[in-house]
Amino acid sequence: MLLIHRSQRAANAVRTVSPGGELFVASVVICMILASFGDAVDPTWIGEAGLEFTLFDLGGEFSVLAMRHWHLLQLLLGGAALAAGITVLRIFGGAFYKVLRPAPTGGVEKVPIKL
Amino acid sequence: MELEFFSAAFLSALFAIVLIDLVLAGDNALIIGLVARNLPKNTQNKVIFWGTFGAIAIRAAMAILVVYILAVPGFMLGGGLALVWIARKLLTPEPDAAANHLAKAPAATFAGAVRTIVIADAVMGVDNVLAIGGAAHGSILLIVLGLAISVPIIVWGSQLVIKLVDRYPSVILLGGAVLAWTAYSMIVREPLLVAWFEAHPATKLVVAILIFSISLGPWYSERLSEHMKPLVVLLPALLVWMLSFEVAASVWKVQVDYLLARDEGEYLLEGLRWLGWLPLAAGFLWLREQVVKRNARSARA
Numbered sequence: 300m301l302l303i304h305r306s307q308r309a310a311n312a313v314r315t316v317s318p319g320g321e322l323f324v325a326s327v328v329i330c331m332i333l334a335s336f337g338d339a340v341d342p343t344w345i346g347e348a349g350l351e352f353t354l355f356d357l358g359g360e361f362s363v364l365a366m367r368h369w370h371l372l373q374l375l376l377g378g379a380a381l382a383a384g385i386t387v388l389r390i391f392g393g394a395f396y397k398v399l400r401p402a403p404t405g406g407v408e409k410v411p412i413k414l
Numbered sequence: 415m416e417l418e419f420f421s422a423a424f425l426s427a428l429f430a431i432v433l434i435d436l437v438l439a440g441d442n443a444l445i446i447g448l449v450a451r452n453l454p455k456n457t458q459n460k461v462i463f464w465g466t467f468g469a470i471a472i473r474a475a476m477a478i479l480v481v482y483i484l485a486v487p488g489f490m491l492g493g494g495l496a497l498v499w500i501a502r503k504l505l506t507p508e509p510d511a512a513a514n515h516l517a518k519a520p521a522a523t524f525a526g527a528v529r530t531i532v533i534a535d536a537v538m539g540v541d542n543v544l545a546i547g548g549a550a551h552g553s554i555l556l557i558v559l560g561l562a563i564s565v566p567i568i569v570w571g572s573q574l575v576i577k578l579v580d581r582y583p584s585v586i587l588l589g590g591a592v593l594a595w596t597a598y599s600m601i602v603r604e605p606l607l608v609a610w611f612e613a614h615p616a617t618k619l620v621v622a623i624l625i626f627s628i629s630l631g632p633w634y635s636e637r638l639s640e641h642m643k644p645l646v647v648l649l650p651a652l653l654v655w656m657l658s659f660e661v662a663a664s665v666w667k668v669q670v671d672y673l674l675a676r677d678e679g680e681y682l683l684e685g686l687r688w689l690g691w692l693p694l695a696a697g698f699l700w701l702r703e704q705v706v707k708r709n710a711r712s713a714r715a
Contacts, residue, residue: 303437303439303575303576303579304508306580308579308580308583309576309579309580310507310508311507312579312583312584312586312587313505313507313633313637315583316583316584316586316587319584320584321584323588324588324591327588327591328591328594328626331591331622331626332619332622332623335618335621335622335623336622338602338615338618339618339622340615340619370422370423370425370426370427371426371429371430371592371595372426372429373422374595375429
């Protein structure tokens with residue numbers, strides 16, 4: 300029995316949660332799974348398979364293999380950065396898609412240019 | 415393992431403890447109020463004092479005990495599995511949860527009231543103490559800090575917690591994810607399994623995805639459409655199927671790795687590993703459809 304279940308909104312959090320909050324937690328979970336992936340793979344196998352550049356950036360500062368040493372706060376920060384990146388991509392991608400979408404064929408102004 | 419004071423690992427463990435305290439806090443204030451409401455005024459004050467004292471004492475005793483219990487081989491695995499169940503319970507929507515209270519009837523005597531409060535706290539605090547023990551990595555300082563944080567919450571902070579989760583319901587999902595992460599780190603730290611995980615490093619990833627899929631399953635099940643809901647069962651079942659072959663390979667010393675079979679029996683075993691789950695999954699989907707149809711028929715009737 301939990302204290303939070305006294306709040307009707309919190310007891311049904313799945314229906315009341317904000318999309319931003321859910322995206323943030325999903326990003327944190329992705330970072331946690333990547334960290335466990337870094338813990339699971341053998342670095343020598345990655346080198347033998349010639350896959351260094353799929354997991355390391357060119358400067359070698361960020362690597363999925365190094366994520367095995369990440370603590371919870373680092374995972375939360377990484378999740379926040381990932382969520383922010385996905386949000387920015389979604390905004391720009393949405394704007395790009397909106398421009399590419401053809402005007403309605405039955406519309407009065409076929410070409411949406413205002414002089 | 416002692417963590418260095420104010421290191422990233424220390425602060426991360428402390429943050430995990432605070433979050434776990436918030437999402438798993440029991441409603442002690444309400445229980446004390448319910449139990450003591452019919453007692454005379456002077457006895458009420460004594461019940462509130464001794465009930466709170468007993469609740470804190472039992473919480474401290476359990477926290478110290480759990481540090482030693484988790485050091486015993488096997489208990490880290492048991493604790494990790496229990497945390498998966500706790501995370502699942504946390505993320506399962508419960509519309510009538512407020513009605514399911516441990517203390518339903520007021521107590522008639524002072525001793526009875528204190529006993530009810532202490533037992534209720536012991537029952538409510540098991541999940542909290544276990545999770546804190548797992549997140550503290552055996553550090554006594556973190557256990558003490560965890561108690562210092564959880565005691566004000568169980569005694570005075572209930573309204574604050576309710577306001578916080580009411581304003582930010584995603585704290586609950588984050589709490590579930592942190593519980594799942596703590597369960598994963600407890601299971602891979604299990605002394606009986608450390609050598610096996612070293613020999614089979616890829617299984618760590620499978621275990622992590624399995625734990626997250628079981629723990630967060632109830633939450634994402636609500637999001638999925640009706641025909642996608644079986645995924646919540648099929649994905650963990652498939653991971654358990656794969657893991658069981660890895661375990662069987664260690665126990666019976668057979669080869670189950672891809673294309674490394676040496677005789678017909680091992681080829682059959684490999685085939686069973688990669689394709690054997692398909693008829694089981696199809697059987698599950700067929701059975702589920704029959705149950706849904708039968709339920710729909712009985713609802714119409």
